[in-house]
Amino acid sequence: MPVTLVDRLPLPNLKVYTAGSVLLLSVAVYYAVSVTNDPNWRTNTTVQALEGAAQGPTGDAALSPPPLRAPLQLTNDTGNVTEQMVEVISFMMQEPLCIWTLVNGAYCALGVAGCALRRLVFGRLRVAEAQRIKDKFWNYVFYKFIFVSGVVNVQYMDEVLLWCSWFTLLGCLHLLAQLCKDRFEYLSSSPQPARWAHARLLALLAGVLGAAGTLLAAAARWGLPVGRDTFAFMAAECVLVGVTALHVVARFVLRARDADPAGPAAYYTHLVFDSVSLATELAHVAHMVVHCNALVSMASLVLLMQLRHLLHALLARLRRHRIYTALAHHMRRNYPMASREEVEENEDNCAICWEPMKEARKLPCSHLFHNSCLCRWVQQDASCPTCRRALSAAADAARRPRPPRPLRPLHPLRPLRPPPLAPHDPHAPHGPQLAANVNRANHFFHFDGSRYVSWLPSFSVEVRRVRADAPPDPPADSQLEAMARQVQQVFPQFSLDALSEDLAHTRSPDRTVDNILAGRLLPHPHQHHQQHQHHQRHGDVSHAEEPPATVTAPESPGPAEHAPGPAEHAPDRFGVLERPRDSGEWQVRFSVSAAERQRTLQRRKDQLLAAARRRYLLRDRRQPAAPPAPAAPPATAAPAAQPPFK
Amino acid sequence: MAGSALRRLMAEYKQLTLNPPEGIIAGPINEENFFEWEALITGPEGTCFEGGIFPAKLIFPPDYPLSPPKMQFICEMFHPNIYADGRVCISILHAPGDDPMGYESSAERWSPVQSVEKILLSVVSMLAEPNDESGANVDAAKMWREDRKQFNKIAEKLVRKTLGLPSP
Ligand SMILES: [Zn+2]
Ligand SMILES: [Zn+2]
Numbered sequence: 001m002p003v004t005l006v007d008r009l010p011l012p013n014l015k016v017y018t019a020g021s022v023l024l025l026s027v028a029v030y031y032a033v034s035v036t037n038d039p040n041w042r043t044n045t046t047v048q049a050l051e052g053a054a055q056g057p058t059g060d061a062a063l064s065p066p067p068l069r070a071p072l073q074l075t076n077d078t079g080n081v082t083e084q085m086v087e088v089i090s091f092m093m094q095e096p097l098c099i100w101t102l103v104n105g106a107y108c109a110l111g112v113a114g115c116a117l118r119r120l121v122f123g124r125l126r127v128a129e130a131q132r133i134k135d136k137f138w139n140y141v142f143y144k145f146i147f148v149s150g151v152v153n154v155q156y157m158d159e160v161l162l163w164c165s166w167f168t169l170l171g172c173l174h175l176l177a178q179l180c181k182d183r184f185e186y187l188s189s190s191p192q193p194a195r196w197a198h199a200r201l202l203a204l205l206a207g208v209l210g211a212a213g214t215l216l217a218a219a220a221r222w223g224l225p226v227g228r229d230t231f232a233f234m235a236a237e238c239v240l241v242g243v244t245a246l247h248v249v250a251r252f253v254l255r256a257r258d259a260d261p262a263g264p265a266a267y268y269t270h271l272v273f274d275s276v277s278l279a280t281e282l283a284h285v286a287h288m289v290v291h292c293n294a295l296v297s298m299a300s301l302v303l304l305m306q307l308r309h310l311l312h313a314l315l316a317r318l319r320r321h322r323i324y325t326a327l328a329h330h331m332r333r334n335y336p337m338a339s340r341e342e343v344e345e346n347e348d349n350c351a352i353c354w355e356p357m358k359e360a361r362k363l364p365c366s367h368l369f370h371n372s373c374l375c376r377w378v379q380q381d382a383s384c385p386t387c388r389r390a391l392s393a394a395a396d397a398a399r400r401p402r403p404p405r406p407l408r409p410l411h412p413l414r415p416l417r418p419p420p421l422a423p424h425d426p427h428a429p430h431g432p433q434l435a436a437n438v439n440r441a442n443h444f445f446h447f448d449g450s451r452y453v454s455w456l457p458s459f460s461v462e463v464r465r466v467r468a469d470a471p472p473d474p475p476a477d478s479q480l481e482a483m484a485r486q487v488q489q490v491f492p493q494f495s496l497d498a499l500s501e502d503l504a505h506t507r508s509p510d511r512t513v514d515n516i517l518a519g520r521l522l523p524h525p526h527q528h529h530q531q532h533q534h535h536q537r538h539g540d541v542s543h544a545e546e547p548p549a550t551v552t553a554p555e556s557p558g559p560a561e562h563a564p565g566p567a568e569h570a571p572d573r574f575g576v577l578e579r580p581r582d583s584g585e586w587q588v589r590f591s592v593s594a595a596e597r598q599r600t601l602q603r604r605k606d607q608l609l610a611a612a613r614r615r616y617l618l619r620d621r622r623q624p625a626a627p628p629a630p631a632a633p634p635a636t637a638a639p640a641a642q643p644p645f646k
Numbered sequence: 647m648a649g650s651a652l653r654r655l656m657a658e659y660k661q662l663t664l665n666p667p668e669g670i671i672a673g674p675i676n677e678e679n680f681f682e683w684e685a686l687i688t689g690p691e692g693t694c695f696e697g698g699i700f701p702a703k704l705i706f707p708p709d710y711p712l713s714p715p716k717m718q719f720i721c722e723m724f725h726p727n728i729y730a731d732g733r734v735c736i737s738i739l740h741a742p743g744d745d746p747m748g749y750e751s752s753a754e755r756w757s758p759v760q761s762v763e764k765i766l767l768s769v770v771s772m773l774a775e776p777n778d779e780s781g782a783n784v785d786a787a788k789m790w791r792e793d794r795k796q797f798n799k800i801a802e803k804l805v806r807k808t809l810g811l812p813s814p
Contacts, residue, residue, distance in 0.1 A: 127678040185649045352711060352758040353650050354657045377712055377758055381742035385757040590660045594677040600663070601673040605686055608671055609699050612688060613809045616697040 014115060021108035028092065028101040036087040103161065107168070114172060121200045122183055129182045136178055140171050143306070150299020151288045152233070169215060170237045176208050177244040184248050188255060202252060205245050212241040229291055236284035240277060247273040267372055271321055278314040285310060327375045331361055337371075338362040351386055352377055365389045497622050651710040655680050658762050670766050672704070681706040684720075685766055689805060690774040694798040698805035702734070702769075704762065714739050714756035717765065721808050724800045726776040726787035735782040738768050 092098035118125065125133070144167045154160050180201050187197055219234035250269050285307045292300040338346070338360045350357050352373035360368035367386045369377075382391040484500040591597050655674075662672050669688030674680050683704040689695030701720050707713040717739060719732035727735050737754040778787040789797045803813055 185652065188649065188653070354654050373758075376709075380712055381757075383742070383757075385759050388757065590663045597659075597663070597673075598677060601671070604663075604666075604671050608669070608686055608688070609809070612697055612699045613811065616805070616809055616811070619697065 014111065018108055018112060021105050024101050025105045028098045029088065032088045032091045032095070032098060033084070036084065036091050103165075106165075110168065110172065117176070117204070118179075121204045122179060125179075126182075126186065129179060129186075132182055133175055133179060136175060137171070140167075140174060143302075144171070146299045146302050147233075147288060150297060151292055151303075152230075166215075166234065167237075169211075170241060173208050173211055173215075173241045174237075174244070176204060177241055177248065180205050180208070181244065181248045184251060188251075198252070202249075205249055205252075208245045209242060209249075212238045212245065216242075229287070232287055233284075236280060236287070239280050240284070243273060243277045243280065247277070264371070267324070271317075274317055275314065278310060278317060282307070282310045282314055323379060324372075324375055327378055328371065331371070331374065331378075335361050335363055338368050343368065363389070363391070651706065651708055652680055654711055655706060662763055667763060667767060670763070670770070672762055672766060675703075681708070681710075683715075683762070685717075685762070687766060687770060687773070690770050693774045694801035695773045695805060698801075698808045700773075700808055702732070704765075711758040711760070713741055714760070715762070715765070717769070722804055724786050724797075724804060725773065725783060726778045726790050727772055727780060727782050728786075729782045733782070734769060734772070735780055736768055736772050738765055 092102060122129075144163075148154060148160060148163050148167075152163065154163065183197075184201060187201075216235055216238040219231055219238060223231035223234040247270075250273060254266050254269060285303055289300055289303045289307060292303065342362065343357055343360050346357070346360070346368050348368075349355055350360070350370045350373055351367070352369055355370075357368060357370055359371070361371045361374055362368055363374075363384050365384050365387050367384050369385070377385055378391060383389060384391065481496070481500060484496050589600065591600060659673055662670075670685065672683055672685035675682050675684045683706070685702045685704055687700045687702060689698035689700065691697075700723070703718050703720050704715045705718075706715040717734045719728060719734065721732075723732055729735065738756060738760055740755045742755045742757070776787070776790055778790055781787045786797070789800075806813055
């Protein structure tokens with residue numbers, strides 16, 4: 001609607017358009033004033049209208065009978081201005097050119113108002129939102145055109161004008177409601193606690209609802225006398241807007257009451273709103289088809305297609321619901337809901353949606369999921385998402401489970417991620433003892449506000465003691481080499497390259513020596529990075545059986561047991577997690593602002609690339625003739641060769 | 647259901663930002679569209695792809711995580727399990743109902759407990775150890791089996807290319 005048009009065109013164009021409209025309007029007003037200054041204008045124009053209004057008003061020159069109103073105007077001086085305004089307006093309403101100018105002015109005002117409202121409530125539209133609005137706008141215009149031209153049998157221009165203005169108003173409301181819906185979905189997925197944005201959205205929604213109600217009343221007031229059909233056409237649109245807006249409000253309420261986003265309350269709310277909206281639209285279109293002038297016309301064809309589409313959508317929605325209820329019934333019969341204690345004990349989130357569970361269904365393999373998440377998944381594949389145990393013939397399976405499939409790690413999984421406070425600096429020396437050190441040195445504070453009220457922020461603060469002796473800059477190559485020689489005097493079995501590579505990471509001969517003593521650095525030239533390899537290659541199936549005493553996850557349970565990593569990260573939904581990296585590294589932080597996140601991501605990418613390039617050139621220079629290493633042997637050997645940590 | 651997909655993707659993005667696996671970066675290309683990500687994958691060390699930074703695009707379906715995303719390298723690749731157009735062929739990216747393969751393989755297919763991180767880690771291990779049975783790129787599979795030296799040479803060239811370095 002105007003909002004989109006405004007958005008489609010660059011803003012100066014709106015200004016130009018507004019300026020043009022204002023200019024046009026003032027010209028029209030000036031013209032009307034000058035015409036009405038002549039006391040005889042009424043008769044003139046009447047005469048002219050009889051002659052043919054198309055000629056345009058040149059009437060002040062024409063002769064005319066004596067004025068009717070002249071005495072009044074002369075007697076009452078204060079009433080003069082109002083009188084004249086009434087005159088001007090009534091003239092403008094009669095004069096076709098002026099009417100179009102007025103209509104244009106009204107649309108312009110609507111456009112400006114829409115733009116202002118959009119700025120006030122939504123700020124900049126996201127591309128997806130703008131696209132959606134654009135589609136909806138053209139779709140709307142198309143169907144209303146069909147309606148006006150093909151369904152209601154309009155004879156006069158003013159009738160068309162009336163319908164147009166009616167649909168314009170409703171269209172605005174439709175688009176605003178749609179925008180609210182999109183924006184709310186975006187807000188609820190973004191980690192930013194946007195209370196003000198929510199409040200503005202709610203205010204706008206209330207406005208939309210109020211306007212829809214007013215329009216409905218107007219339809220009853222003026223549409224009903226014209227005929228039931230007219231009233232139904234008018235009312236249907238109002239109801240549709242109302243349902244859309246109410247649906248968004250219902251989402252707000254669900255969220256504010258902290259309802260399980262996949263729970264039955266949410267499910268049935270969406271179901272009711274979806275089907276009411278679809279059914280209303282269906283009835284509306286069906287009514288139009290019935291009311292169509294000619295059954296075989298372009299309009300009725302388009303409407304029938306639309307009808308078919310809506311019917312399909314409604315049936316699909318109901319079918320989905322039937323499957324859902326059937327599955328829900330099946331699950332209710334075969335798998336009990338987890339008891340309250342079990343849910344509380346289970347600290348992981350639902351593995352499907354990664355959101356916390358208030359109540360959960362328990363599968364025979366004792367994995368917990370949201371009821372509805374599970375239902376949606378089971379429609380695709382009847383197995384436990386985590387361990388892949390089949391759920392088909394579930395009634396039997398519950399009682400006598402299949403001969404236990406080997407619960408080998410089924411997917412290339414990494415064991416549970418390290419808790420968020422473990423260091424993730426790849427350059428820092430690894431090892432459990434070090435992790436313990438860091439744990440001791442770190443203060444980790446976590447506040448989960450959403451446990452109290454959903455919109456309260458959650459945040460974690462990690463205070464980390466940065467080693468004061470860590471040099472801020474990576475040492476220069478010559479320095480590295482000197483340090484490497486120093487270390488090599490003690491450990492001659494190590495190549496200079498391997499040592500300087502490690503020194504580039506540790507930046508201190510002492511720590512490199514520590515690494516060697518701890519067995520983290522092996523004389524083999526290709527294994528000085530085994531930690532990294534190990535880390536990266538954790539995904540491989542063949543390594544997943546190894547004992548969980550790995551660096552990354554010292555106490556992780558076996559892969560088959562664990563729910564996904566997010567369990568530890570999801571609680572701080574709003575992501576104010578400070579993670580200072582030591583020694584001059586950038587701080588990785590999941591910002592609340594999208595732009596900031598985008599910048600951080602770009603910077604990280606650039607840094608990764610730059611580091612890789614540097615590393616590559618370094619390696620290239622050191623071993624100019626060496627062919628790249630063969631792939632398999634060192635890679636598989638590395639984790640196995642890893643000695644136990646002390 | 648795009649709402650739950652968005653929430654989940656946001657959670658994954660956050661996790662990958664705060665706790666990135668070594669040598670892997672992933673995130674939306676533009677947050678306007680959360681269903682299209684770019685990932686940078688470092689070639690695993692000790693393999694012929696060592697040192698390269700391979701960019702890939704991930705396209706998520708609206709019903710993610712019920713359906714797997716699609717993954718496609720946007721740099722030139724030569725690998726038995728990567729199609730010529732960059733699409734990646736690994737079992738974790740196949741929906742359970744995709745094709746009626748064996749009992750065993752269905753276990754390794756997509757499930758909602760998988761995540762972007764796990765996909766990328768599997769791709770890293772795929773780079774390290776091609777599975778020459780599934781021939782997405784038959785030429786590469788053949789060369790991998792029969793002429794490893796030539797394969798390594800090509801991989802080396804690709805690595806240099808991804809780093810923006812001229813070929814020697
Ligand atoms: Zn769930
Ligand atoms: Zn299970």
